[in-house]
Amino acid sequence: MFFIDTLEVEGLGNRSYLAGGAHTAVAVDPPRDVDQVLTMAARRGVRISHVVETHVHNDYVTGGLGLARLTGAAYLVPAAARVSFDRTPVHDADTFAMDDGITLRALATPGHTPHHTSYVLEEWGSAVAVFTGGSLLIGTVGRPDLVEPRLTEELARAQHASARRLAAELPDETKVLPTHGFGSFCSSAQADGDTTTIGKEKAGNDALVQDVDSFVSALLAGLDDVPAYYAHMGPANAAGPAPVDLTAPPVADAADIAARLAAGEWVVDLRNRIAFARGHVAGSFNFEADGKIATYLAWLIPWGKPVTLLAESPEQLAQAQRELARVGIDRPAAAATGEPAEWISANEELRSFPRATFADLAALDPYEHRIVLDVRRDSERADGWIKDSVHIPIHQLHRHRHELPAGVVWVHCAGGMRAGIAASLLDAAGRDVVAVDDSFDAARSAGLPMVTGPRSDS
16 A cells, blocks of 8 residues: 655745655655655655655755665656766656555656656556646646746747646546645746646646647746746756755854844844844844745845844744755854844844834825835736835845835835835835735725736836
């Protein structure tokens, strides 16, 4: 009897899997911190005999090579992937014996990358599940624009063909188990639901209900911005990532924190945005540990810039360090835990800024000068925005904040998290800021004038 266990990598919006039988198992697209996968195998009492990659990942540093070396497992990587380490090259239709009656069968499914490969889990010759990586996702497919701009349309067409191959060759009851689609920017859209099958996808996935030209046109039109750190993930994975080091970083005291800020390093406060707004070290940035810290910190920080982490507790620090290691921010330069008053010297004061709702913004005197800053992505703003608001997506703010007019900046996003990040960036730059910590749905009900339709520069 087979089993399939799922490892949620929520901060990155991905899933990894451990599947097998009574004695052995395969790990699929494992994250860099492989201790979690090893724990899953130990609970099952199985040996990891195979580690597989559906593709060379663009959104995180893989743990596949490290896990294979730790366990002695065969490391299965698509043959066409250009990598710098020894592995078992996988070709279309290759099969691999896993356990009694359990096998893996490779299916070439190019589209997300040119070499992308899916793996069908079979029990006594019958397909029970397919690990689709960045190919067929829940209700959508992986985006085709992460490899090379000149290949984007070609890969979009390949995605259509690959999705249809999976649908044609596998039974309707086959479980579809993708890596992306749960918040990952590798997905061309976000998953609608948590589980699916080939049959369900046949009924609603655009790749399976639209003709190729309609599908490609809609897919390319809907592509969003690519996180900047993605440019570093593929090369790191192709070269073979170093083992992860999650030991505690050096402890920073108030003088060390001040010196690092003065040197232009990044000091990142991991506390929630409410606590940060109430009081924080001047010049520090707020990336909540409970938010998508790996995605947004890696997206915004100049690559290779030293980072010092400030946390409420050792546990919060350790979790953030783990998430950052998954995207190649390996070792914080230093860290401190406790209260913000402990992170400044006796002659310093903590900074603060107000938080507000859209109702508070609407209640302002209409003649009172203020700047409304929208830090949502282009695709979000296209659905509607506050009249006369300035639009600078969060990932562009650090480079373009000087373009904001003088005055108090009321910054908002769709729910509050990114507004908190943006407010901290502006506060560190000396701007007067108000963080609108509210759902954008409340903007219209608050009576704020709204604009809908084609985007403008407003």
